[in-house]
Amino acid sequence: MLEKIDLNKKVEKKDYKAAMDQASERLGLLQRECKAAGIPVIVVFEGMGAAGKGVQINRLIQALDPRGFDVYAFNRATEEEQMRPFLWRFWTKTPAKGRIAVFDRSWYRSVQVDRFDGLTPEEGMADAYQDILSFEKQLSDDGTVIIKFFLYIDKEEQKKRFKKLDGSKETAWRVTKEDWQRNKEFDRYLLMNEEMLEKTDTDYAPWTIIEALDKDYAALKIITTVIDRMAYELEKKKAAAGREEKPVPGARERFKNGVLSGIDLSKRLTDEEYKEKLKMLQKRLSELHSEIYRLRIPVVIGFEGWDAGGKGGAIKRLTSHLDPRGYRVNPTASPNDIEKVHHYLWRFWNNVPKAGHIAIFDRTWYGRVMVERIEGFCTEAEWKRAYQEINEMESHMANFGAVVLKFWLHIDKDEQERRFKERQENPAKQWKITDEDWRNRAKWDAYEEAVNEMLVRTSTTYAPWIVVEGNDKHFARVKVLETVVDALEKKIKERAGKARGEDKDKG
């Protein structure tokens, strides 16, 4: 496919200057309009080594207001970055509404340059493609415009450029032995790139191939593509503004009597049972914490539940004997103004734990399908597609080797009332109860329906929901601890089995 590209396309110097000036002005205007319309834009530069990505990025950004864009270069993942799922470093850099992010190399590294260099194992390719596709889909659904360029030059031209760079003291460091290897095996590397272009050329994020022999020609084609796309997206957004999203008619009855109504809330533990089990489990958990640190296993634990359901108490018992350097509790409040202008999953991506660490979330990304759904903070289309988006995120973490657990702390309506009143009467606990808690309580049935749907749609083998019978706090805390201990033991055993298996293969 790529070898058919006509690399002789050229533009005259004087034509270039006039066309570029005009295009720059137009792009500056579109940037301001996209900013006003709150449209985030990602421009990805990929391509063959020495195809001139740096030069082209610089020409493009000259036309932009520097207050509105960022340029990120992605080299091989650092040690720090390798300790997180592969999409982490890209997710955390996705642009806020109205901003432009220019990516010099991107998540595509994993399926071409890192693949060629042996950093992405061949058996990981299918996952990598799936992760890339769902990442771009999620951003695009949320309104991010993704523009992808592939800069192409042929083997001979690349060789010539490498030699030239190598020949000067100031630029020689830019050409690595891996670069030379990719030139030597140009055809094999080309195949990887072609596979990438084919597999990831989608309606919502299409590729544009840039013939990169003539720099002026390339610069014009790039800026024109960006202009056309931005103009198109602005038009689309304007056209959509008047239209109302049609609410999909009913048929959610099945979640009215779902999982929650079948939960046995009479489960209890005596004081002695509680003390004994708690002590034993906390000690065991502390040992396992060392073990997962040593084995570099990341752990994600989410807590959701009714107000006053006992999340705080459960988290406290879970963490009280852990080494604070190895865990973090991330409380989730209403999004702040930085978080509001990003994808709703962005702030959770920012808190993905490093390998070997535990991240506990006190309330989670499931707010999207509960409070945001019920209070109308997002559209129906948004919360409906959130189930799949969340499953994709959790599956990405699980593929990276993480333990992912989600607890729903369940109590009944009477128990909640009892606890609310107790809080109001206790001066040390009054701050815990607000008018909002009472307001939420009035919407119990709507929440129950939403929770039932959530439990059914997002409890997966790789990231299960655990409904915790919470009327008795002791029972609840012990169940949480037991579940975490079991899950960690299972994962550690799995790892040990794998390690033994590998040893056997070697032997």
Next chain:
Amino acid sequence: MLEKIDLNKKVEKKDYKAAMDQASERLGLLQRECKAAGIPVIVVFEGMGAAGKGVQINRLIQALDPRGFDVYAFNRATEEEQMRPFLWRFWTKTPAKGRIAVFDRSWYRSVQVDRFDGLTPEEGMADAYQDILSFEKQLSDDGTVIIKFFLYIDKEEQKKRFKKLDGSKETAWRVTKEDWQRNKEFDRYLLMNEEMLEKTDTDYAPWTIIEALDKDYAALKIITTVIDRMAYELEKKKAAAGREEKPVPGARERFKNGVLSGIDLSKRLTDEEYKEKLKMLQKRLSELHSEIYRLRIPVVIGFEGWDAGGKGGAIKRLTSHLDPRGYRVNPTASPNDIEKVHHYLWRFWNNVPKAGHIAIFDRTWYGRVMVERIEGFCTEAEWKRAYQEINEMESHMANFGAVVLKFWLHIDKDEQERRFKERQENPAKQWKITDEDWRNRAKWDAYEEAVNEMLVRTSTTYAPWIVVEGNDKHFARVKVLETVVDALEKKIKERAGKARGEDKDKG
């Protein structure tokens, strides 16, 4: 000093439980009050190896609401962190108003553990102490409460604890060969710590020594210290609330006719001179950019100036031939809500360039002594101490090896009016001019006075101000480029000289 500490202090189990419960409730209350009062708190844990920092931090945070604190552990600086001035990783983690940051080791590493391990050179000690003192002073002046603990155990106890850790598979990794070395040379290491305690025990950030043999005793002393300090600071803040800050009487006349009135604005370049010089300088700058990347020299360039003074155009000419992977333009707008709850320098610390990179600031931290001073966005005491704070920050960067330059783009009032009108008449430039620009213009004299004072007080040998005659844009752009080129050449030569000097020493 430390060897005189009585390590036999103990507390009975049952007394501990009761006292700790009471203290925890009190601390929870104080945390909420400090949050409401917007007081940021830093709690630093330092001490001898195996003194139990992890255990003590965990006991302390159990009493805190997890939505209000963060724990940071500071190991040896990573490669990434070493590429920035040493305070960078601490500055970026300073708590927002109302939050608590717990630091497991801190900036003090540099003067004890890293010093012992040979990572901080002895000739860098004086700078390190000065940086630490001004860092704590700046935070403290801004309202941050700094609580510092030093956990002490003696040589024998440490040896016992190391052995115990070493004896178990799960904990052996915690004891490094450096730990053993510090135990072997306990007295030498102790001396470094005592020097640290003496040199950095200040009124605004005093040390508390914790006898750390008995964990319960230590935990109680720590929580009590934190409680007392937070209660004290709340009281102080309440008492100060009524009082008005007295404006200092006049005597700023000397800045009314200062630097700016002596600037010759008639300087001009012909079109030919401009084109020729621009081309030559941009080419040279591009070569130097490679060179500073190779030599890992960080570069900080700040732009200030009158509205329509030509900052944007100058920045564009400066960057148009640079590799975008090696520079970043940081535009400075009004602070967002995250930035507002931090020290005013915090957001600039977040953008300190890595070694080898150029950070260009389009407007800078000097906003504190210009717009914030004139519009009353900060108090008189705040902008007055800002001169020194800024000098300290720039000196810290310079000590790290950075080139630091600040440009004031100067035009006269008539020229500004001409440019404003031109912008209003040009449809492609209208967006650049707002009512605020006209309002600022009305305050020309107040700004001129502030700028004169700023130029005098913050132009230093290590970070000079360059006033650029800006009525002729061509002249201004060339002057900026020439100044940058000269400064980079000088620094590169200096480095080369140093490198040769070192070679000689070796030879």
